[in-house]
Amino acid sequence: YDNYAKLHRTMWAGLQYVLLKKGPVASSLFETGGFWYADPTAASPDIQFHLGLGSGIEAGVEKLNNPGVTLNSAFLRPRSRGT
Numbered sequence: 001y002d003n004y005a006k007l008h009r010t011m012w013a014g015l016q017y018v019l020l021k022k023g024p025v026a027s028s029l030f031e032t033g034g035f036w037y038a039d040p041t042a043a044s045p046d047i048q049f050h051l052g053l054g055s056g057i058e059a060g061v062e063k064l065n066n067p068g069v070t071l072n073s074a075f076l077r078p079r080s081r082g083t
Contacts, residue, residue: 004024004047007051012024013025029034029052029054030050030051030052030072031051031052031053032050032051033048033049033050033051034048034049035047035048035049036048036049044076046075046076046077047073047075047076047077048069048073048074048076049072049073050070050071050072050073051069051070051071052069052070052071052072053069054067054068054069055067055068055069055070
């Protein structure tokens with residue numbers, strides 16, 4: 001998906017979707033994922049992973065020169081409840 005960061009490729013991806021319902025816009029941002037049991041005795045997983053095709057750039061992080069992938073994780077049962 002990093003290849004679509006250029007305007008002409010973004011426009012092409014949009015046209016593919018509008019006309020053919022295909023291409024990168026028709027896809028989920030995170031194409032695969034999984035669950036992990038940090039506690040093997042738990043009734044349900046503790047952590048969820050998402051794998052995205054493309055480098056996820058956060059604010060303040062320098063843009064990469066080459067295409068990449070992004071691996072995100074989320075703790076599913078945090079103990080903190082906030083205020």
